[in-house]
Amino acid sequence: MRLEFQHIHKHFGAVHANNDISFTIEAGTIHGLLGENGAGKSTLMKILSGFIRRDAGEIRLDGHAVEFKNPAEALHLGVGMLHQDPLDVPPLSILDNFLLGRQTRLIQDRSAARADLQTLSQRFGFDLDPDAPVASLTVGERQQLEIVRLLSRGARVLIFDEPTTGISLPQKVKLFETLRLLAQQGMTIIFVTHKLADAEDLCEQVTVLRLGRVVGQVTRPFTSAQLVQLMFGQTFATRERAAVAPGEPVLELRDLCVADYRLRVPHITLTARAGEIIGLAGIEGSGQRLLLRACAGLDAPVAGEIRIAGAKMNRQPYRAFLARGVGYLPAGRLEEGLVAGLNLTEHFILARRTREWLVNWNAAQNHARARIAEFNIRGDPASRVESLSGGNQQRALLALLPLDLKLMLLEHPTRGLDIESTLWVWQQLLERRQRGAAILFSSADLDEILEYSDRILVFSGGRVAQALEGRETSAQQLGELIGGKGL
Numbered sequence: 001m002r003l004e005f006q007h008i009h010k011h012f013g014a015v016h017a018n019n020d021i022s023f024t025i026e027a028g029t030i031h032g033l034l035g036e037n038g039a040g041k042s043t044l045m046k047i048l049s050g051f052i053r054r055d056a057g058e059i060r061l062d063g064h065a066v067e068f069k070n071p072a073e074a075l076h077l078g079v080g081m082l083h084q085d086p087l088d089v090p091p092l093s094i095l096d097n098f099l100l101g102r103q104t105r106l107i108q109d110r111s112a113a114r115a116d117l118q119t120l121s122q123r124f125g126f127d128l129d130p131d132a133p134v135a136s137l138t139v140g141e142r143q144q145l146e147i148v149r150l151l152s153r154g155a156r157v158l159i160f161d162e163p164t165t166g167i168s169l170p171q172k173v174k175l176f177e178t179l180r181l182l183a184q185q186g187m188t189i190i191f192v193t194h195k196l197a198d199a200e201d202l203c204e205q206v207t208v209l210r211l212g213r214v215v216g217q218v219t220r221p222f223t224s225a226q227l228v229q230l231m232f233g234q235t236f237a238t239r240e241r242a243a244v245a246p247g248e249p250v251l252e253l254r255d256l257c258v259a260d261y262r263l264r265v266p267h268i269t270l271t272a273r274a275g276e277i278i279g280l281a282g283i284e285g286s287g288q289r290l291l292l293r294a295c296a297g298l299d300a301p302v303a304g305e306i307r308i309a310g311a312k313m314n315r316q317p318y319r320a321f322l323a324r325g326v327g328y329l330p331a332g333r334l335e336e337g338l339v340a341g342l343n344l345t346e347h348f349i350l351a352r353r354t355r356e357w358l359v360n361w362n363a364a365q366n367h368a369r370a371r372i373a374e375f376n377i378r379g380d381p382a383s384r385v386e387s388l389s390g391g392n393q394q395r396a397l398l399a400l401l402p403l404d405l406k407l408m409l410l411e412h413p414t415r416g417l418d419i420e421s422t423l424w425v426w427q428q429l430l431e432r433r434q435r436g437a438a439i440l441f442s443s444a445d446l447d448e449i450l451e452y453s454d455r456i457l458v459f460s461g462g463r464v465a466q467a468l469e470g471r472e473t474s475a476q477q478l479g480e481l482i483g484g485k486g487l
Contacts, residue, residue: 001027001061001062001078001156001157001188002024002025002026002027002060002061002062002063002188003024003025003048003059003060003061003157003188003190004023004024004025004058004059004060004061004063005021005022005023005024005044005048005057005059006022006057006058006059006060007020007021007022007056007057007058008020008021008022008044008047008054008056008057008058008059009021009054009055009056009057010040010043010044010047010052010054010055011055012043012387016212017040017043017212018040018043018044018047018054018212019040019211019212019213020057020213021040021044021057021209021212021213021214022057022214023207023214023217025188025190025205026188027062027186027188028183028184028186028187028188029183029188029189029204029205030179030180030183030189030191030202030203030204031188031189031190031191031203031204031205031206031207032191032192032193032199032202032203032205032206032207033045033190033191033192033193033206033207033209034192034193034194034196034199034206034207034208034209034227034230034231035194035208035209035210035231035418036194036210036231036232036391036418036420036421037194037389037390037391037392037416037417037418037421038378038388038389038391038392039209039210039211039212039231040209040211040212040213041192041209042161042192042389043212044209045081045159045161045190045192046081047059048068048074048079048081048157048159048190049068049071049074049079049080049081049159050068050069050070050071050072050073050074050075050079051070051071051081053069061077061078061079061157072101075101075150075153075154075155076154078154078155078156078157079155079156079157079159080150080153080155080157080158080159081158081159081161082143082146082147082150082158082159082160082161082163083161084161084162084163084165084390084416086139086142086143086145086146087146088100088134088142088145088146089134090133090134090135091133091134091135092133092134093130093131093132093133093134094117094128094129094130094131094132094133094134094137094145095110095113095114095117095130095131097134097145097149098113098116098117098130098145098148098149098152099113100149101153102152102153114130116152117130117148117152118130120148120151120152121144121148124144124147124148124178124181125174125177126141126144126147126148128141128144128145128148136262138167138171138283138284138285139167139171139284140167140171140172140174140175141171143163143167143171143175144174144178147178155187156186156187156188157187157188157190158182158187158188158189158190159190159192160179160189160190160191160192161192162192162193162194162416163175163191163193164193164195164198165415165416165444167284167444169446169479172198176201176202179191179202180202191203194416194417194418194419196224196227196228196419197224199227200222200223200224200227203220204219204220205217205218205219205220206218206222206227208227208230208231210230210231210232210233215230215231216230218230228419231418231419231420232419232420244275244276244433244434245275246273246274246275246276246454247273247274247275247436248273248274248309249271249272249273249274249307249309249310250272250273250274250308250309250406250407250437250438251270251271251272251295251306251307251308251407251438251440252270252271252272252305252306252307252310253268253269253270253271253295253304253305253306253307254269254304254305254307255267255268255269255303255304255305256268256269256291256294256301256303256304256305256306257301257302257303257304258287258290258291258293258294258299258301258302259290259302260290262285263285263286263287263290263462264302264462265286265287265290265291265459265462265463265464266302266303266462267464268291268304268457268464270457270467272407272438272440273438274406274436274437274438275433275434275436275437275438276433276438276439276454276455277429277433277438277439277441277452277453277454277455277470278438278439278440278441278453278454278455278456278457278467279441279442279443279448279449279450279452279453279455279456279457279470280292280440280441280442280443280456280457280459281442281443281446281449281456281457281458281459281478281481281482282442282458282459282460282482283459283460283482284444286459286460286461286462287459287462287464288411288442288459289331289411289442291440292328292409292410292411292440292442293328294306295326295407295409295440296318296321296326296328296409297313297316297317297318297320297321297322297326298318298328300314300315301314308321308324308325308326308406308407309324309325309406311324324406324407325402325404325405325406325407326405326406326407326409327401327402327405327407327408327409328409328410329397329398329401329408329409329410329411329413330411331411331412331415333390333393333394333397334385334386334393337393337397338385338386338393338396338397339385340384340385340386341384341386342384342385343381343382343383343384343385344368344372344377344379344380344381344382344383344385344396345361345364345365345368345381345382347385347396347400348364348367348368348371348399348400349364351400351402353402365381368381369381371399372399374399375395375396375398375399375428376395376424377392377395377396377399378392379392379396390416390417391416391417391418391421394413394414394416394417394421394425395421395424395425398425398428405432405437406436406437406438407437407438407439407440408429408432408437408438408439408440408441409440409441410429410439410440410441410442411441411442412441412442412443412444413425413426413429413441413443414426414443414445414448415443415444422448426452429441429452446475446478446479447475449470449478450470450473450474450475450478452470453470454469454470455467455468455469455470456468456469456470456473456478458478458481458482459482460481460482460484461484463484465481468481
């Protein structure tokens with residue numbers, strides 16, 4: 001299915017999110033769509049998939065102009081979108097999720113759907129148990145379920161929005177194999193990403209957006225340097241990290257055991273000192289999140305001891321951890337970190353440490369305006385957080401953290417961010433480190449773990465390796481430990 005965008009425009013108030021966008025994607029190809037956070041990529045794809053309506057312009061499929069009022073109409077005509085966070089219902093089974101939206105009648109033909117699911121899974125080498133709950137799947141497996149669901153509904157144009165975010169290297173390899181197979185079978189694949197290496201490895205052609213406009217298009221072979229120049233109008237030099245001598249112990253874990261209903265990780269012993277950065281590596285769901293939430297006071301450990309600046313914190317409430325200078329930045333920006341429906345000013349009010357009962361709205365708006373400028377958030381004090389791009393939501397979360405933190409706990413601090421935003425986030429974190437904060441962070445990006453960590457904890461299969469020295473660890477060694485070898 002050949003896809004054409006012709007002079008697409010979309011406004012959100014004063015923001016011109018898509019400004020006269022025109023380009024063509026040929027059938028049977030993998031086409032990359034790149035741009036910094038807020039460049040208009042997601043807006044354009046939501047228009048294509050029927051989630052929002054364009055203000056002007058035309059979309060043509062195989063030469064025919066189309067108009068979608070909703071995602072169901074788009075899918076009916078062959079356009080399906082796999083979102084960065086798959087649209088599924090975790091408590092339901094894989095088969096129940098596969099059936100969602102499949103038929104309008106009340107009683108579904110479950111036997112036929114099961115056979116269809118198994119046939120499509122085998123076709124791509126997916127191991128999806130129809131009766132397993134979606135809550136038990138990794139992010140990569142949830143993507144696989146969404147792929148077969150869209151294909152069963154007749155999708156011929158498949159949009160993948162940041163699909164390598166939060167998945168392991170083996171899952172990424174499997175995903176890329178699947179995308180290449182789909183393209184060979186005539187499907188049109190749109191690969192939305194901020195990861196230049198992924199685009200260079202996978203895409204035959206790449207269109208680059210900047211500030212809502214098409215600024216360039218390149219065809220293989222191309223380089224990451226070309227893409228960076230198009231995306232930002234400049235290249236970025238790698239900054240040297242200033243050495244920081246570790247200070248006094250900030251976090252002490254003594255034979256700690258963390259667990260949920262799926263996983264138990266015992267015998268975690270660690271001391272994190274002021275000015276130290278410790279990376280947590282492992283496949284998603286291996287215990288990194290459990291450890292971070294226990295250290296933030298959000299979940300109680302099963303056994304062992306947590307000390308913050310020498311004070312024992314077991315069975316202490318979350319507010320006691322906050323009072324001790326602990327800050328937590330979750331991976332789920334809108335689900336856990338921000339409050340959809342509230343604007344930036346209201347978020348800064350909620351984050352204040354004050355006993356005042358009344359809000360001085362003028363002062364609050366001035367404070368919000370200052371923080372927005374300091375953290376280069378593309379929005380204003382009245383902007384609702386759900387209207388911000390992922391990168392700007394992350395900047396907002398960092399702006400909400402107090403400046404006097406002793407311990408920073410970060411889940412995937414640069415997930416979904418472009419290279420400029422990633423460098424900016426780490427610049428902020430390294431400045432915090434210079435001021436004496438200890439930092440623990442998890443990431444699915446091994447290069448990020450290796451580049452920024454003084455020490456590394458590797459999680460695999462309910463076990464934790466002894467802390468590794470970051471500068472003495474290779475990507476191969478880290479990968480083998482994540483896979484359980486030599487743990």
